[in-house]
Amino acid sequence: MNIFYGVYAALVCENPTDNNNYKSAQDWFDYSTNTGSFDQTTQTVWNYFANCLVYWLNQTGCTNGTPASQTSVGVDGIRADFAEGLPPQCWEYIINKVRSQKWDFVFLAEDLDANGPAFRSSRDFDVVNDTVYSSFRTATSAAL
DSSP states (O other), X not given: OOOOOOOBXXXXXXXXXXXXXXXXXXXXXXXXXXXXXTSHHHHHHHHHHHHHHHHHHHHTTXXXXXXXXXXXXXXXXXXXXXXXXXXXXXXXXXXXXXXXXXXXXXXXXXXXXXXXXHHHXXXXXXXXXXXXXXXXXXXXXXXX
């Protein structure tokens, strides 16, 4: 199933010539509504995924209004597979919405593409699990 998050630099299209867009270092997002990029449907998609996490916070005891000193209750974090595939602006929205309810919620981005743009995920996520980890484990020197 394809879910449309808008038109953005890292969008992978069905056109074979666009399949490496997710490696783009650019960070633009088309906020126009007349192109359908950020229309009501796209905004609803972003809100839906943010609300999924808020739902589980509520279900596990960290409801809106839980004092910051008591956020030991509730889910503590999430691992996002292929985090670099979504627009950073979407992740920023999701992260801000969740942290408005639980300030210490941890977001881990999984970016296992050997040539992937982990740098994009590292701007918003607390932890990035990427191929660098494997390189550190097998490195024999500090040279590139």
